[in-house]
Amino acid sequence: MTAKIESLSRPSFVSHLRALYAVARKDWQQFWRYPLNAISRVVEPVVWLTPVFFMGQAFSVDGKALGFEGYAGTSDYISFILVGSVLSNYIQTVFWGIGYALKNDMDSGVLESTWLTPVPRPLLLVGRTLTSLLTTTIISIAMLLIGWLLFGFQPTGNLWMALLAALPMLVGLYGFGMAFAAIVLLMRDANTLVDTSSYLVSLFSGSQFPVQALPRFLLPVSLALPLTYGYDAVRGFLLDTTTIIPIPYEMALLVVFMFVMIWLGLRIFENMERKVRVRGTLGQH
Amino acid sequence: METTSSNLFAPAVETPMQRLMADLRGLLWVAKKEFLYFVRYPSWVIGLFVWPVIFPMGYILSARALSGPDGSGLLLFTQRTGVEDYLGYIAIGTTVWMWQNAVLWNVGYALRGEQFRGTLETNWMSPSWRFSFLLGPSLTFMVMMLIFLVISAVEFGVLFGVQMHGNPLLVLLVLLAATPSIYGLGMAFASLIITAKEANNFVFLVRGLVMIFCGITFPVDLLPDWMEGVAKVLPQTHILRAMRTSILTNASFQDLLPDLLILAGFGAFWLAAGYLIFNRMERRARQTGAIGQY
Numbered sequence: 001m002t003a004k005i006e007s008l009s010r011p012s013f014v015s016h017l018r019a020l021y022a023v024a025r026k027d028w029q030q031f032w033r034y035p036l037n038a039i040s041r042v043v044e045p046v047v048w049l050t051p052v053f054f055m056g057q058a059f060s061v062d063g064k065a066l067g068f069e070g071y072a073g074t075s076d077y078i079s080f081i082l083v084g085s086v087l088s089n090y091i092q093t094v095f096w097g098i099g100y101a102l103k104n105d106m107d108s109g110v111l112e113s114t115w116l117t118p119v120p121r122p123l124l125l126v127g128r129t130l131t132s133l134l135t136t137t138i139i140s141i142a143m144l145l146i147g148w149l150l151f152g153f154q155p156t157g158n159l160w161m162a163l164l165a166a167l168p169m170l171v172g173l174y175g176f177g178m179a180f181a182a183i184v185l186l187m188r189d190a191n192t193l194v195d196t197s198s199y200l201v202s203l204f205s206g207s208q209f210p211v212q213a214l215p216r217f218l219l220p221v222s223l224a225l226p227l228t229y230g231y232d233a234v235r236g237f238l239l240d241t242t243t244i245i246p247i248p249y250e251m252a253l254l255v256v257f258m259f260v261m262i263w264l265g266l267r268i269f270e271n272m273e274r275k276v277r278v279r280g281t282l283g284q285h
Numbered sequence: 286m287e288t289t290s291s292n293l294f295a296p297a298v299e300t301p302m303q304r305l306m307a308d309l310r311g312l313l314w315v316a317k318k319e320f321l322y323f324v325r326y327p328s329w330v331i332g333l334f335v336w337p338v339i340f341p342m343g344y345i346l347s348a349r350a351l352s353g354p355d356g357s358g359l360l361l362f363t364q365r366t367g368v369e370d371y372l373g374y375i376a377i378g379t380t381v382w383m384w385q386n387a388v389l390w391n392v393g394y395a396l397r398g399e400q401f402r403g404t405l406e407t408n409w410m411s412p413s414w415r416f417s418f419l420l421g422p423s424l425t426f427m428v429m430m431l432i433f434l435v436i437s438a439v440e441f442g443v444l445f446g447v448q449m450h451g452n453p454l455l456v457l458l459v460l461l462a463a464t465p466s467i468y469g470l471g472m473a474f475a476s477l478i479i480t481a482k483e484a485n486n487f488v489f490l491v492r493g494l495v496m497i498f499c500g501i502t503f504p505v506d507l508l509p510d511w512m513e514g515v516a517k518v519l520p521q522t523h524i525l526r527a528m529r530t531s532i533l534t535n536a537s538f539q540d541l542l543p544d545l546l547i548l549a550g551f552g553a554f555w556l557a558a559g560y561l562i563f564n565r566m567e568r569r570a571r572q573t574g575a576i577g578q579y
Contacts, residue, residue, distance in 0.1 A: 036486040047493035052347055054503040058365045059351035059358035067353020067361075077351065107401070192328035196335055203343050213350035 009118035019119040023127030027101075031131060041135065042142045045085050046150070052081055052208065053151055063152075072210040073242030078151045083235055084207035086140045090170055091207075091227065092198055093136045097129035098177040099184040099194050106188060112282050121273060122266060125181055126174065155238045162237040165251060169230030172258035175265025182272030188281070206231050211244065226257035311413040315421025319395070323429065333429070337437035338444055341379040344502045345372060345445070366504045373447040373533050378501035380437050381525050384430055385467055385495055389488045391429075392471035395422035397478050405479075406576050419475055419563060423468050434460070451531045455541060459527045462548040466520035469555025476563040479570050495521045520551035 031037060056077045059065055064075040072080055102125075105111035114124065147153035184193060204211070204218070205227035214222055222228050229250040236243040236250075243250065276282050323329055348371055352359035359371065368374050396419060399405035408418060441447040449456070470491070478487055495501070498512060499521040505513055516522045527544035530536045570576040 034486075040486040040489045044489050044493065047489070047496055050497045051344070051502045054500075054507050055344070055348060056351055058362045058503050058507060059348070061361065065351050065353075065358060067355070067358025068351050070353040070355065070357075071350050081347075187328065188326075192326070192332040196328075196332065196339070199343075200339060203339065203346070208343055209347045209350035213346060 011118045016119060016123055019117070020123060020127045020130070023124060024130035027128065027131035028134075031135060038135070038139075041139045042146070045089065045139075045143050046146050049078070049081060049085060049147070049151070053078055068210075071212045071242075074239055076154065076239065078147070079153050079155065079239055080210070080235060080241065081208055082144065082147045082151065082153050083155075083238055084202075084231060086143060087166065087169075087231055087234060088202045088207045089136050089140050089143075090133075090166075091173060091202055093132040094129060094170070094173040094177040097132040098125050098181040101125075101128040102181050102184050103188075115282060122178060122269060125178055125269075129174070129177070157236075157238045157240050159238065162234045165233040165237055165247075165254065166230065168251075168254040168258040169227060169234075172226065172254070172261040175258075175261030175263070178265035179261075179268040182269040185276045185282070186272050201225065201227060204228070210241070226253060226261075229253050308414040308417060312417040312421050312424070315417050316424040319422045319425040323425065333433050334436055334440075336383060337380065337433065337440050340383055341376045341441075341445075344375045344379060348375060348502075365507070368504070370447070370533055372445045373441070374529060375502050376437075376441045376445060376447050377528050377532060378499075378525055380434070380441075381463075381521060381528060382492065382495055382499075382501045384434070385470070385521060386488070386492045387430060387433070388426065388467050388471040389474055389491055391426045392419070392423045392468060393474040393478065393488065395419060396475050400479065400576070409571075409576055415567060416560070416563060419472055423472065427464070427468065449532050450535050451533070452535075455531045455536070455538060456528070458538075458545065459524070459531045459541065459548075462527070462545050462552065463520075463524040465552025466524065466548060466555050469552060469557075469559040470520075472559030473555065473562045476559065476566040479566050479576065480573075494519065498522065499525055501525065520548060520555070523547045523551070 056065055056068075057063070059067060060075075060077075065077040066075055068077045068080075069075040074080060102111065105114060115121065117124075144153060180193075180197070187193065202208075204214075204222045205225050206222060211219065211222040211228055211232075223244070229244070232241075232243050233247050233250040233254065235241045236247050348359075348362075352362070362371060363369055396405060399408060399418070405418075409415065438449075442449075474487060474491065494515075498508070498516040499505070499519055500508075500516065505516045505522060508516060523544050527541055527548065530544070531541055
């Protein structure tokens with residue numbers, strides 16, 4: 001006679017939602033436990049913009065960067081960069097929110113016990129980004145207000161269409177983030193990986209400048225990144241800039257990117273996570 | 286029967302020389318531990334090679350975009366600033382910023398990292414010189430940053446075509462003069478965050494000040510007057526000017542002397558401040574019992 005071993009847990013859709021809420025709530029409490037964090041998250045992107053603002057002044061006449069207009073179709077370089085920075089905030093959130101959160105759990109020694117809970121692991125990863133997405137949205141609004149006050153940020157286009165263009169890009173980033181989280185699990189170090197890769201991806205996607213300004217040998221790298229079209233479409237809608245290809249094509253590319261990245265990200269994460277469990281290195285850091 | 290109580294933790298060495306040697310050995314072990322910790326994560330080593338190129342690249346490509354397809358913007362930049370080699374200008378600016386940033390994270394985070402891992406309190410109870418817990422990581426990262434600066438110089442030359450016009454010995458002198466300010470600030474910072482805890486925000490604050498005021502990508506005379514005033518009291522402004530003058534121009538020792546003297550003054554101030562703040566904070570943390578908390 002063989003005894004059937006049953007788990008005591010009774011996972012359901014509702015219990016998963018509760019788990020998601022618990023993870024987000026824990027992160028929310030942790031975030032506000034350090035109030036200076038919230039302030040610095042608003043101020044820091046503005047700090048990063050300041051040297052670009054003054055550098056841009058050195059290249060401009062009466063605040064208009066005419067050389068820049070040759071590439072971007074607008075001389076308002078600071079609005080161009082500000083929109084890029086806000087989108088970069090979201091990219092960082094998915095990178096940091098997933099990969100870095102895993103590393104933090106490893107360091108604090110709670111990853112293994114969290115992993116033992118009867119919650120789908122990708123769901124745990126998504127949960128780690130919910131609070132960051134909310135705080136990033138609040139921070140981005142504050143940042144745009146500061147940008148408006150200090151640097152004269154002026155969106156001239158359609159905000160709702162810009163948001164619509166940003167949506168598939170952000171969902172697709174989750175797939176990217178999960179694949180990345182898998183690498184963090186395997187390598188057990190996130191800081192350099194997160195910093196380097198998110199910086200490079202943002203850079204080559206054109207967060208700070210129109211990619212048309214890239215040297216020819218670097219342009220293919222930029223055009224191969226789906227995020228490039230995300231940045232480009234959002235700016236096209238919001239600032240009426242010159243886009244690389246017509247916006248409808250960019251939108252179609254972003255939707256394809258979204259589905260492909262989610263599927264690929266989940267597959268990579270499942271494989272790597274299994275590998276780490278087989279090796280027994282989950283609790284190591 | 287009479288028993289004598291003895292302190293197991295009483296130092297086994299008594300003479301000042303033996304004490305000094307024991308402290309030095311302790312210091313070297315802390316430095317070695319930090320080195321082992323550094324090489325334990327290969328991606329940190331890779332970062333030494335990657336960051337010197339990719340960080341300035343963001344600003345360089347932005348400058349390229351601002352120049353425009355016909356280079357008209359660059360002409361304006363040169364007229365405004367008197368700087369022709371904008372690549373070298375930005376590369377040096379961002380390198381000094383990265384140097385200070387790395388010191389803040391590594392030296393500044395040394396004690397906080399121990400606190401976070403729960404090892405600071407136990408280390409603190411060992412019969413060793415407590416300042417060595419801060420000085421040890423500083424020594425390791427001084428060597429690491431020297432390697433970083435050499436790698437940066439080689440990569441700028443090879444990849445960006447930045448040419449050095451100055452005397453290498455004068456560049457070395459400027460680096461030596463800059464070191465006490467940068468590490469003294471890191472030590473003061475490390476001491477503050479034992480009690481203040483929110484290390485990230487303090488790093489953002491200090492490196493933010495450098496980024497906004499010190500002219501890492503633009504000449505400080507482009508700043509409004511009040512900001513230029515702030516820039517003058519930050520050592521990094523003088524480090525940047527001295528580095529750019531010594532590398533990008535054929536400056537003599539006499540040309541660099543005013544900045545070298547200012548840097549020596551800043552260096553003495555920050556090293557003394559680092560040591561004093563460490564002693565004060567260490568005492569305060571023990572009194573409040575906050576040394577092991579995070």
